[in-house]
Amino acid sequence: MTSIFNLLPVMLFLIFMLGISIYIQKSSTAERKKDFAKDYFIGGRTLGGFVLAMTTAATYSSVSTFVGGPGMAWVIGYGWLYMAIVQVVVIFLVLGVFGKKIALISRRIDAVTVIDVIRARYKSDLLANFSALVIVAFFCATMVAQFVGAAKLFEAVTGFSYVTGLSLFGLIVVFYTTIGGFKGVAVTDSVCAIAMILGLCLLMGSMMEVGGGFTNIMNYISTSHPDMLEPLSRGKMPVSLYISQWLLVGICTLSLPQSVVRGISYKNTQALHRAMIIGTIVIGAMTLVATWIGVLSKGILTDSLAAYGNSVDNITPLAIVKSMGPFWAGVTIIGPIAATISTVSSLLLASSSSIIKDIYMHELGKRGLAPLNSKIRTFSLAATIILGLAVYFIAISPPSVIWQINMFAFGGLETAFFWVLIFGLFWPKANKTGALAAMIGGVLVYCTTMALKIKFFDLHQIVLGILFSLLLFIIGNYLGQPADRKTLEIFFPEKFEN
Amino acid sequence: MKRSDKFRQANYEAKATVLATIAVIIFWWAAGFGLADCDITFWHTPLWVWGGCFGTWIFAVLVTVFLTKKIFVNFDLDDEETKND
Numbered sequence: 001m002t003s004i005f006n007l008l009p010v011m012l013f014l015i016f017m018l019g020i021s022i023y024i025q026k027s028s029t030a031e032r033k034k035d036f037a038k039d040y041f042i043g044g045r046t047l048g049g050f051v052l053a054m055t056t057a058a059t060y061s062s063v064s065t066f067v068g069g070p071g072m073a074w075v076i077g078y079g080w081l082y083m084a085i086v087q088v089v090v091i092f093l094v095l096g097v098f099g100k101k102i103a104l105i106s107r108r109i110d111a112v113t114v115i116d117v118i119r120a121r122y123k124s125d126l127l128a129n130f131s132a133l134v135i136v137a138f139f140c141a142t143m144v145a146q147f148v149g150a151a152k153l154f155e156a157v158t159g160f161s162y163v164t165g166l167s168l169f170g171l172i173v174v175f176y177t178t179i180g181g182f183k184g185v186a187v188t189d190s191v192c193a194i195a196m197i198l199g200l201c202l203l204m205g206s207m208m209e210v211g212g213g214f215t216n217i218m219n220y221i222s223t224s225h226p227d228m229l230e231p232l233s234r235g236k237m238p239v240s241l242y243i244s245q246w247l248l249v250g251i252c253t254l255s256l257p258q259s260v261v262r263g264i265s266y267k268n269t270q271a272l273h274r275a276m277i278i279g280t281i282v283i284g285a286m287t288l289v290a291t292w293i294g295v296l297s298k299g300i301l302t303d304s305l306a307a308y309g310n311s312v313d314n315i316t317p318l319a320i321v322k323s324m325g326p327f328w329a330g331v332t333i334i335g336p337i338a339a340t341i342s343t344v345s346s347l348l349l350a351s352s353s354s355i356i357k358d359i360y361m362h363e364l365g366k367r368g369l370a371p372l373n374s375k376i377r378t379f380s381l382a383a384t385i386i387l388g389l390a391v392y393f394i395a396i397s398p399p400s401v402i403w404q405i406n407m408f409a410f411g412g413l414e415t416a417f418f419w420v421l422i423f424g425l426f427w428p429k430a431n432k433t434g435a436l437a438a439m440i441g442g443v444l445v446y447c448t449t450m451a452l453k454i455k456f457f458d459l460h461q462i463v464l465g466i467l468f469s470l471l472l473f474i475i476g477n478y479l480g481q482p483a484d485r486k487t488l489e490i491f492f493p494e495k496f497e498n
Numbered sequence: 499m500k501r502s503d504k505f506r507q508a509n510y511e512a513k514a515t516v517l518a519t520i521a522v523i524i525f526w527w528a529a530g531f532g533l534a535d536c537d538i539t540f541w542h543t544p545l546w547v548w549g550g551c552f553g554t555w556i557f558a559v560l561v562t563v564f565l566t567k568k569i570f571v572n573f574d575l576d577d578e579e580t581k582n583d
Contacts, residue, residue: 078547082530085551088558089519096515096565100508103575104501218542229544231534246523269573273566280562284555426512494505 006158006330007168013195013334014172017188017341021180028183036377037361040181041353042112045103047186047266049274054190056091056262056275057282058342060253061196062142063149065286066336070294070319071312075305077221077228077295079237084291086242086250091279093251094259099272101425102263108490111264113350114257114417115358121424121491122432123483128362130440132354134416135257139347140391141405147395149313150340156317157333158326166395173341174388177348178381182265185345192338193282199335200289202328203320207293210300210323217299225298244460248411252462255417256410258346293319348391352384408447415442415465419473428492433480434473442469499573507571514569518561526554 031039038044047055073080102117109120115135119128147170154165177185211217227234253259266272297319301308308314316336320329356379364371394402419438423430446465449455456464488496499507530550538545 078544078551081547082550085554086526088555089522092558092562092565093515093519096518096570097512100511100575101505104504104508107576215542222542229547231530231546231550251519268575269570273570273572276562276566277559280559284558288551288555426509492505493502494509497502 003326005327007160009327009330010154010158010168010334010337013338014169014341017191018172018176020188020191021176021184024184024187025179025181028181032181032377033373036373036380037112037353037357038110039183040377040380041349041357042261042265043181043183043186045107045265045267046183047262047271049266049271050278051186051190052095052262052266052271052275053091053278053282054193055186055342055346056095056259057279057286058189058193058196058339059258059346060087060090060283060343061193061286061339062343063146063153063336063340065196065290065339067149067153067313067316069287069291070297071315073291073294074297074301074315075312076233076236077225077230077298079228079231079233081288081291081295082231083237083242083245084287085284086246087253087287088280088284089250090253090259091283092276094254094256095263095272095276095279097254098260098421098425099263099266099276100269102260103266103272105425105491106264113353113357114260114264114421115354117264118420118424118435119358119362121483121487122420122430122435123487124432124436125362127420127432127436127439128358130436131257131416131420132358134413134439134443135354136351136387137405138409138413139258139351140387140394141402142409143344143347143391144395144398144402145406145409146340146344147391148398150337151395152313153317153336154333156314157320157329163396166392169337169341170392170395173344174348174385174392177345177388178384182349185349186265188345189342192342193286195338196286196335197282197289199332199338200286200293202332203323203335204289204293204296206323206328207296207300207319211296212299214296217296220299220302221295224302228295228298238458240458244462247466248414248460248462252411252414252418252466255414255421257413257417258350260417260421261350344391348384348388352380352387355383355387356380404451408450411450411460411462411465412443412446414462415446415469418442418466419469423473425491428488428495429477429482430473431477431480431482434475434477437476438469438473441472442466445469501577504573507573511565511570514565518565521561522554522558525557526550529553529557 028039031044069084111117115128115131118131147166151162151166155162208214221228297315300322301318308318320332361371416439420435442465445468446461449461449464530546533546533549536545540548
């Protein structure tokens with residue numbers, strides 16, 4: 001069943017992404033000559049509302065929006081949809097809480113990354129370097145997992161090999177991220193978000209047709225699987241899981257550095273306000289439709305899970321193959337590929353900015369050497385492409401440790417940055433010792449409890465991570481020295497300005 | 499607007515955003531679990547699915563519109579004081 005028709009739509013889409021990035025690279029030559037790092041890593045603070053909304057939503061929705069989530073919904077039913085919708089808060093929460101403050105502060109101190117802000121607030125190289133380490137390690141593991149998920153889906157739907165798919169979108173996304181920089185990532189992300197929505201609508205439509213219409217599918221579910229119509233799914237969805245998800249994919253996403261950094265990048269407050277509304281509409285629509293498709297695919301995939309290879313990850317590809325021909329399947333798969341590359345592009349750029357801006361440029365600055373703009377340019381491009389290629393090669397045959405790191409990644413990032421960012425921006429008394437204890441201690445507690453599967457009231461380990469991190473922050477803060485007056489004037493002018 | 503006033507406003511908006519999130523959580527609970535025992539179905543789908551899933555989405559959008567139109571204020575993100583120097 002391998003045919004060029006399977007491949008053609010994705011290829012055209014990827015070439016289009018590449019074209020956008022080349023155009024953006026050409027049109028930002030002047031800005032990059034002036035201050036390469038600022039334009040390349042943050043887009044010169046020029047994002048408008050629509051692009052800000054789309055890039056934040058696209059970075060957040062990943063291949064699991066299309067594969068893992070719908071697969072679980074096929075098993076659980078509407079309970080999974082009810083749980084997935086908690087993600088509707090993620091965009092307005094991060095932009096509403098941090099958006100303006102981080103924009104004001106980053107303009108004053110000329111910050112380009114979240115770590116720039118953390119370093120300026122706490123004046124600690126150890127904290128900044130540990131932050132960079134956490135970001136690079138967890139982001140790389142996430143990128144590998146994204147690549148693997150998408151390549152498997154690609155193989156199952158098109159019949160082309162895993163490595164063919166991976167090489168196709170893997171190499172192109174690395175290349176276009178490298179040349180396009182942050183602005184390129186933001187614009188391609190926006191196109192990706194639109195492609196995701198179109199892909200979902202297409203799949204929904206053809207599935208309805210194959211399943212004999214919505215009424216037919218729902219009648220089948222209510223007679224054969226009535227548990228799928230209950231929020232607790234007859235015990236398959238315990239209340240503790242709902243609470244865990246509210247924390248893990250709802251509230252605590254507030255501190256994900258890949259979302260917070262978007263607060264540094266936008267043009268003006270009007271853009272921020274618009275982005276909050278558009279972003280909430282888009283993230284909600286995407287989550288609802290993708291997961292709903294999973295529930296309804298029960299009507300066309302009526303066997304037990306064992307018949308589908310005993311993995312919920314097979315549900316989405318099977319639903320696609322079963323409900324449409326090769327060409328339209330090839331078009332639909334653009335959706336999940338777009339979800340993957342829009343996540344990878346943002347994480348890749350954030351990782352290389354951590355290495356170049358937060359470690360390399362800072363180290364040079366400390367020695368009193370101001371790096372040349374051209375040198376920053378060479379090193380930034382090199383770091384992005386080398387890191388991207390490394391992720392690509394690891395994804396060809398991922399070692400098992402990658403899966404473990406990836407499993408830790410989401411909650412690990414949240415634990416590391418949650419209190420450090422909240423207290424750093426809203427609590428003048430927060431100090432370096434508290435932040436160090438909270439970040440390092442929190443990540444250790446979280447990873448250890450995850451590895452040993454220690455739980456608290458059957459809740460996800462994020463609860464333990466966040467609670468211990470809070471406790472350690474308060475103890476550390478009590479022992480440490482308060483920040484100097486100058487820092488406080490920058491971060492809390494409402495209290496310390498004359 | 500003075501820089502300190504902008505920060506006061508940003509703090510106020512952050513607090514309002516937290517309250518808005520709590521409102522969404524309460525709505526989500528009430529419109530989903532709260533309606534779970536009700537036997538009414540609409541278009542072959544139980545009422546709690548419409549309320550808890552689709553309703554929560556619409557409620558969150560309305561809350562965001564309210565926040566950005568009524569609570570949030572537009573101001574210049576650059577320092578006006580330093581810009582005039």
